[in-house]
Amino acid sequence: MYGLVNQAVREMVLTHFGEEKWEAIREKAGTDDVFIAMDQYPDDVTVGLVGSACAVLGAQPAQVLEAFGEYWVDFTGRTYGELFEMSGSSFVEFVKNLNDLHTRVEMMMPDLAPPSFIVIDEVPGEFKLQYHSKRDGLHPMILGLVRGLGKRFGTKVDIVRLRGKEDGLSYDEFLVKHQPA
Ligand code: HEM
Known part of the structure; x- marks a missing residue:
């Protein structure tokens, strides 16, 4: 990395x-x-x-990864503020733009092996988030990342992991509930 x-x-x-x-x-x-x-x-x-x-x-590793996820939003928000500004003005919009954000990062970092995200089953106040990664075991980070994004946009976020690679999937899936704080 x-x-x-x-x-x-x-x-x-x-x-x-x-x-x-x-x-x-x-x-x-x-x-x-x-x-x-x-x-x-x-x-x-x-x-x-x-x-x-x-x-x-x-x-525990999961605690450290989760805390790091939350910190990453704060850290990259400070160091790459412009990229953040370009990636959405609301929580949901930002989550949907995460792939574009990493594509822009790839222009500066050509050897990036970024994650990708897919939003499915969207209804008012909730959606499912699929996290695809070439790496294993980083999924606890998503909890912190998504909560961190909620804080950034003043949105109350509740996230749980539904299933993942241990269930034979090639990705991890989360249920995200959100409402303006
Ligand atoms: C401007 C903001 C951001 C920058 C510059 C950035 C950059 C990066 C970099 C350099 C890596 C390491 C990957 C590598 O070196 O191959 C990475 C990984 C990652 N990023 Fe971002 N990122 C940003 C924002 C975000 C946000 C807001 C999320 C929230 C979901 C996110 C989710 C992840 C995850 C989950 C990984 C782990 C890689 C993996 O799963 O394989 N990033 N990002």
């Missing part, structure tokens, strides 16, 4: 837990202290950081 992701993990840990915890986590994971946003790093570097964060902070 691009270094931008590891930068965000670093910033999240520093912001919420401070320098000492970050040092312990990155030492345990055996990574550098600084990541170059536009450089490619093996996915194992990110996986190692998440694993070490769990060990050092006494958390």
Whole structure:
């Protein structure tokens, strides 16, 4: 993954837990202290950081991934604000534009392996969201990402995972309920 992701993990840990915890986590994971946003790093570097964060902070991987999802909305909203502005002015519009958003990101990051999302069964106040990824095990991140987007747009969001790869699917499916806060 691009270094931008590891930068965000670093910033999240520093912001919420401070320098000492970050040092312990990155030492345990055996990574550098600084990541170059536009450089490619093996996915194992990110996986190692998440694993070490769990060990050092006494958390479960799903908790760390979910917290990271929420942080990612805040982090990319600050670092790529213009892209965010272009991607919708409401929660639902933004979710439907996530594929276009990553296509725009791909113009800057040609080696991106982005996720893709499909909205189905849409009725007022709810829809199902399918998350397709070349990677395994990142689905808890979607809970945080979607809740983070809800916060950004002042929308009350309730999300549950319905089924996924363990059910023989090639994607994960979520039920998303939303209403203006
Ligand atoms: C301007 C905003 C954003 C930028 C610049 C961005 C960029 C990226 C980058 C660099 C990666 C790593 C993939 C790779 O290096 O191959 C990534 C992955 C990912 N992004 Fe975004 N992203 C943005 C917003 C979002 C938002 C709002 C969501 C909310 C759903 C999202 C969902 C994901 C997910 C789930 C992944 C994990 C990759 C996977 O499933 O394989 N991103 N994105």
